[in-house]
Amino acid sequence: MISKLFQNLVKHIDSFLMACLFFTLLLGLFVLYSASGQNISRVYGQGLNIVVALGFMWAAANIAPNQLERVALPLYALGVLLLIAVALFGSVSHGARRWLSLGFTQIQPSEIMRIAMPMMLAWYFSKREGKPIMADFAIGGLLLLVPVALIMKQPDLGTAILIAASGFYILFLAGLNWKLLVGGGVAFAASTPILWSMLHDYQRRRIEILLDPTQDPLGAGYHTIQAIIAVGSGGTAGKGWLKGTQAQLDFLPERSTDFIFAVFGEEFGLLGNLLLLLLFSLLIMRGLVIASQAQSTFTRLLAGSITLTFFTYAFVNMGMVSGILPVVGVPLPLISYGGTSMVTLCLSFGILMSIQTHKKLVAT
């Protein structure tokens, strides 16, 4: 009886994904304990975040993909409306207009977009029955650019990049013409001076300092320099848990959130880093397998986009901490402290599980 109940409960949970998630989240809690200066309440807080996020994951896993398909458009529309509302009435904090006050609570509509964007585009291309024409990609591109532009305007470069990526993956997987892709790449490269002029001063500065962090070792370059020192001084096996001097003596800024990977790299070294890469690779490969086995256009595009967006998270964060990418506000997925991103991530993994476990047996 009980085992039956349990079986029902886990019916839509993908055990491979779950195992990798569990292990990564556990690792994350250990790193967070160290990064927070051995503040156990921080760890409890994150534990609560994880429990809530896993609840969302479970719920998402139990919703059939065709249900999701139905809410794709309304969710996207809501997201865009809220983004416009933010642009008009949003509250400003730390020089960015990201939050919308609902009276009882504050929401960040860009977070809705993280899920809504791939769903919307996957839905749109599924409607084209796998035979999209050029005009569809133009429309898809427009659907993508409007919210991305709004988010960039806030400004929130990290989120904008991730959402842009998630949409782009759909376009790519839906069969965006290679010539167009290459042409677009060239066009993008050609337009960098224009984009450069559109960037905010602090964003430009970040890119400049990425190229040469020593330009401003105590200011904007400080983050990168200290993070690189932390990672580099970790060596092969790391300085040991709770023993990273860069982390424990406050040299690393934002070390519970965006720069938690520096703590990880310092305390667990190259071996730890490779382990983390392995865990992320397993999650991503599993996601790609789910995508490749998905039975509808909507599900396969959605699964592919979710997986690749997760990869983007991980790559951008580790790249910026190790100094090969500019510092954009992207947390390390599943490890960095923070409830919102944890919920969004687990929700997307729940969708992957749903796609995997709601497959109908089809003769092939």
Added chain:
Amino acid sequence: MRAELKNFQHEQYYFRLRLGFTAFVVLALFGVLAARFFYLQISQYNHYQTLAENNRISLVPIVPNRGLILDKKGVVLAHNFFVYTLEITPSKVDDLEATITEVSKLIEISALDRKRFNKLREESRNFESVPIRTHLNEVEAANFAVNHYRFPGVEIKSRLFRHYPLGKLGAHMLGYIGRINDKDLTGLEKSGDLSNYKGSDHVGKSGVEQFYEHFLHGTTGFQQVEIDADGRAVRVLSSTAPSPGDNIMLSVDSKLQEIAETAFGEHRGALVAIDPKTGAVLAYVSQPTFDPNLFVDGIDVENWKSLNESLDKPLINRPIRGIYPPGSTFKPFVAMAGLENGKRLPPFSIQDAGYFALPNSTHRYRDWKPGGHGMVDMQRAITVSCDTFFYGLALELGIDKLSTFVRHFGFGRKSDIDIQGEIEGLLPTPEWKMRRYKQPWYQGETVIVGIGQGYTLVTPMQLAQATAILANNGVAMKPHLVTQIQKAITGETQTIPEVVQDKVELNTENIAIVKRGMIDVTLPGGTAASVGANATYAIAAKTGTAQVIGIKQNEKYNASSIDERHRDHALFIAYAPADDPKIALAVIVENGGHGGSAGGPIAGKVMDYYLLGKLPVTEPAKTGAKTPEKPSGITAPTKPSAEEELHD
């Protein structure tokens, strides 16, 4: 349906193709990350390891306690104590003026404090903390501590302060310490001591504090501490204790010093007393003096102005930097030069008519006594200070022989006493005059050198040393203020060796003639008979009067004081007991008039205390040493001779 399925399969095939491509890209980019990690954590490990260590480890200097300065009997002349200071680090404060104004609502900060702060700030580097108030009491310190959070960059520190408990006493000899300035830094860098001054704020600026800086400072200790990103020490990794500076013991007895200084009264001048057999300096007076405590935490503008601009020039270290014509105190040494060169040997004598004239010249060099002294031989010439006798002797000797010989007594060169800044004085020669004035030397100039006038300039230190050398029969002991250096921890004592500086072979009979002449000076008929009148020991002495050419700063004299300050300087040299000299001294009383009457009593008090332990009797109406003082209760057996009244 079939077409649809086929279409579906077709679509899935292309989808998987693209998915495979993305999988490849994912792995490739993770590969890039792995390569980056390998580069940072394996290839560049040593580099980043070093950077991380440099980040976290900091060397914190521990300043050693400065050594004490003690007098001959162990009386503390300089020591240290802790005081609370309120300090501001200018680089950490945005609006300095506003902050100071706010802080002054909690802790009283006077205009003087502000001025001193501004002066110190100019001398310090911006990131150093500079004291704005010192000597906070407990209440003030506590009051600030609770409000500390309001004032970033302002803090209470506990600093070790130098203190000179006897204040003005012997200030020129002790010197003082002050905050290290750029010039000091350059000096420390040259001497290779700079690394030992990490964390030290102060350095000896003058006197013994400066000369024995190396011993007094001690060795700085270090703590290796782990610091966090804000530079706060988290824990101590290793520690090397500082070793405190050595204690230094002077040959000066502070009581004798006090007696000597008091004896000057309101007069300006200098006194140096030396043990002729060892070179130990027994008293070192420069009047007026100043309070060295003013300099320790940075002197304020008002005090500095009043000291620096005073007509009395209290900051000048007169014994080694004041230069005076020796006047008649030069005669014993001219006499030695004559006798050793075979001139004026007994029974040679002259009939003094009261003047001397160069051959073929009508110009008369007058004796101080109109009409002359009658028959005068060498011994009597010293006793009565016969100018005519020495005019002739100097001329016959010639300037070269004279200057060369008296050099043996330390004139014209540094005494090498253990204080920096000594001036050489001047023994003129024709070559010197040609260099200096582009003029030939005239014979008349030789004549007046015979009585210590003309170009000849000496410091009180040189005069005292010359007297000591004469008393010691030509053996020059290196003068020194410090006798012992004691390790603070072990108590191990190092005695400064007595060094024979120079030795001139003098004929004992010649010495005896000069010494007898000097002993007679303090006997009835001599120019300082009153000094010897009450003494229970024999004193050899010589008086002198120097016309004021001043100690350079005369130009600044204002009109109202010109007259008083152009009075003659009184000079007096002596040693005693005459048969076994234990003390030799030189006294100069600026604008004091007669050497015997102004300088003699001061010398008498010093010798009485040093030789007999006799304290001078304090007189109710002390007007200084302007009138000759005699220890009361003893009536002078002889009335001072007319000569003494009139001349040196």
